[in-house]
Amino acid sequence: VRVLLLNPPYVTITSRWGVGHQIPLGLLMVGGSLRAAGHDVALFDAESRRSSVDDVAAEVVRFAPDVVMTGHAGSTPAHPVTMATLRAIRRVSPDVTTVYGGVYPTYRAEAILATEPAVDFIVRGEGEETARKLLAALEDPVPELAAVRGIAYRDELGRTVVTPDAGPIRSLDEYEIAFDLIDDWDRYRCFGLGRAAIVQLSRGCPHRCTYCGQWSFWNRWRHRDPIRVADEIERLHREHDVRFFTIADENPTTLREVFRTFLEELARRALPVKLFATIRATDIVRDADLLDLYRRAGILYVLMGIESTQQRTIEAIDKRSDTAHDEEACRLLARSGIFSILGHIVGLEEESLADFRAASRNLARYGGDHLNAMYATPHPWTPFAAEVGNREIVEDDLARWDYRHQVIANGRLPPWQIFFAVKLLELRFHLRPRRLLSMLRDRDPSRRRQHLWCLKHEALVFLAETFEFLRRTTRRVPRRTVREFLGFAAPRPLRKQVPVAATTRTSPLRPDRIAP
Numbered sequence: 306v307r308v309l310l311l312n313p314p315y316v317t318i319t320s321r322w323g324v325g326h327q328i329p330l331g332l333l334m335v336g337g338s339l340r341a342a343g344h345d346v347a348l349f350d351a352e353s354r355r356s357s358v359d360d361v362a363a364e365v366v367r368f369a370p371d372v373v374m375t376g377h378a379g380s381t382p383a384h385p386v387t388m389a390t391l392r393a394i395r396r397v398s399p400d401v402t403t404v405y406g407g408v409y410p411t412y413r414a415e416a417i418l419a420t421e422p423a424v425d426f427i428v429r430g431e432g433e434e435t436a437r438k439l440l441a442a443l444e445d446p447v448p449e450l451a452a453v454r455g456i457a458y459r460d461e462l463g464r465t466v467v468t469p470d471a472g473p474i475r476s477l478d479e480y481e482i483a484f485d486l487i488d489d490w491d492r493y494r495c496f497g498l499g500r501a502a503i504v505q506l507s508r509g510c511p512h513r514c515t516y517c518g519q520w521s522f523w524n525r526w527r528h529r530d531p532i533r534v535a536d537e538i539e540r541l542h543r544e545h546d547v548r549f550f551t552i553a554d555e556n557p558t559t560l561r562e563v564f565r566t567f568l569e570e571l572a573r574r575a576l577p578v579k580l581f582a583t584i585r586a587t588d589i590v591r592d593a594d595l596l597d598l599y600r601r602a603g604i605l606y607v608l609m610g611i612e613s614t615q616q617r618t619i620e621a622i623d624k625r626s627d628t629a630h631d632e633e634a635c636r637l638l639a640r641s642g643i644f645s646i647l648g649h650i651v652g653l654e655e656e657s658l659a660d661f662r663a664a665s666r667n668l669a670r671y672g673g674d675h676l677n678a679m680y681a682t683p684h685p686w687t688p689f690a691a692e693v694g695n696r697e698i699v700e701d702d703l704a705r706w707d708y709r710h711q712v713i714a715n716g717r718l719p720p721w722q723i724f725f726a727v728k729l730l731e732l733r734f735h736l737r738p739r740r741l742l743s744m745l746r747d748r749d750p751s752r753r754r755q756h757l758w759c760l761k762h763e764a765l766v767f768l769a770e771t772f773e774f775l776r777r778t779t780r781r782v783p784r785r786t787v788r789e790f791l792g793f794a795a796p797r798p799l800r801k802q803v804p805v806a807a808t809t810r811t812s813p814l815r816p817d818r819i820a821p
């Protein structure tokens with residue numbers, strides 16, 4: 306089967322002015338699996354090419370695939386433009402079969418199929434095996450679609466059929482990743498460090514933060530062979546001069562020994578590459594004795610989702626962490642020469658201006674290097690969405706459900722006040738004298754270059770977001786609660802909260818959430 310993998314033309318302020326574009330790893334993983342099964346596969350990355358919807362339609366006519374497969378990492382906010390693109394494709398190539406995958410369509414399959422005739426199939430969950438089985442079924446003169454687990458489609462009577470879940474892939478190492486489908490590595494550059502790629506050591510997370518939609522998507526935490534991932538990094542560096550790697554994992558440090566093996570392999574190879582990883586503060590504290598190895602392996606940035614500087618909020622979202630760990634992790638990373646990025650979420654509670662002032666003071670005390678202030682977003686598949694079901698939404702455009710726009714109303718403060726409170730928080734954090742002074746005092750020229758690169762791009766994102774907000778303040782959003790907007794039939798029951806004090810905060814791993 307001739308397959309065109311399509312990364313839709315979804316471009317955000319953060320990719321345009323901030324971190325840049327990244328390779329579409331999910332599609333490359335699906336592509337590798339399909340190619341190994343004998344299909345003819347190509348990739349069109351409309352995001353990094355900054356193509357228009359019409360450019361994509363023209364490319365589909367030119368390539369003339371049997372099947373177009375699409376999906377984007379920034380799944381929910383990318384949904385509207387993905388649908389516009391599939392509609393344009395349908396207009397010019399009515400016979401092409403369309404397949405849509407990723408996190409958002411996994412959970413909204415029925416709603417999408419009911420309203421979007423341009424979507425023929427949805428692959429729910431991990432794509433490698435299911436996409437292969439779907440194509441095998443489609444090649445059959447009498448396709449037995451109902452037997453393919455993990456898909457959704459319309460039957461000949463137009464009824465939506467959702468087949469049983471496919472379940473998590475057992476051995477992630479069995480699948481090849483089609484990195485060679487990338488035709489121009491120069492389109493993927495990050496942090497001013499040259500060519501960039503994403504790699505994945507593990508999938509899933511054994512934690513259960515209420516607002517996070519990732520743990521349920523991947524099901525159990527599983528990992529690849531850490532040595533093979535190090536091989537992959539070395540190969541991408543040697544063959545394509547990739548110098549910056551983002552580790553896609555939700556929680557790469559879940560098993561200390563696995564992560565340690567990965568780091569030791571990288572340190573031993575002494576490649577001139579830098580890494581970005583998302584790691585829990587509790588694991589940074591746990592790994593205090595390994596942080597020198599982290600640095601030698603090339604880890605340059607660690608994003609820590611601290612989410613709030615209030616202990617009550619951290620407990621309400623079941624983060625299984627605490628403010629002491631967050632502060633300690635910042636200190637340890639600074640001591641090890643690794644840049645920390647603090648993920649802070651606004652809207653998990655209805656903050657007052659006093660709460661913003663307290664957050665600003667606390668974040669300054671933690672002393673991290675960068676702040677990524679985000680807005681709580683009620684993905685319908687999270688317990689958080691049910692918890693905030695009665696709050697109103699202030700943003701009904703899914704394209705803005707990207708963590709950079711306020712979605713849920715705050716009963717105490719209007720959106721314009723929240724926006725400026727967040728911008729002030731960012732400004733005070735990034736321009737605090739102690740931070741600026743330590744940047745100026747940094748003698749290492751490569752670190753100084755990083756400081757400057759980040760400062761410039763943080764300023765650009767700041768200005769672009771402010772400009773965008775001012776242009777858009779007049780738009781009125783009809784009054785609806787989260788529940789009404791998402792169309793919940795009934796609020797989902799709240800999960801039983803485990804009191805944090807009754808658990809071991811630093812190692813709350815449950816064996817049933819980790820694959821053997």
Ligand code: B12
Pocket residue numbers: 315316317319320324325326327328329330331332334335352374375376377378379380381382404405406407408409428430431432433436503505517518519551552553554555706707708709
């Ligand atoms: C690396 C990363 C980034 C990178 C690179 C993104 C990229 N272009 O690849 C950067 C830093 C640029 C980034 C930016 C953003 N990101 Co981001 N990012 C991630 C991260 C950490 C990993 C993504 C990844 O590569 N995963 C691994 C791959 C293999 O998984 P996957 O893409 O889901 O693909 C699998 C399946 O979903 C499925 N599949 C996917 N697509 C398709 C298509 C078909 C046809 C099929 C059959 C199957 C299929 O098969 C794949 C293999 O099993 C995730 C969190 C996470 N750990 O997953 C967040 C995440 C994807 N990001 C998210 C968001 C919202 C964003 C931003 C919008 C934030 C912002 N406002 O700037 C932007 C989008 C900008 C952009 N243009 O990409 C959210 C998406 C939320 C949602 N579910 O809707 C996530 C899940 C974070 C989170 N915890 O909520 N991100």
Ligand code: SF4
Pocket residue numbers: 510511512513514517518519520555556585610624
């Ligand atoms: S630790 Fe991170 S990935 Fe894991 S459930 Fe919490 S927010 Fe999600």
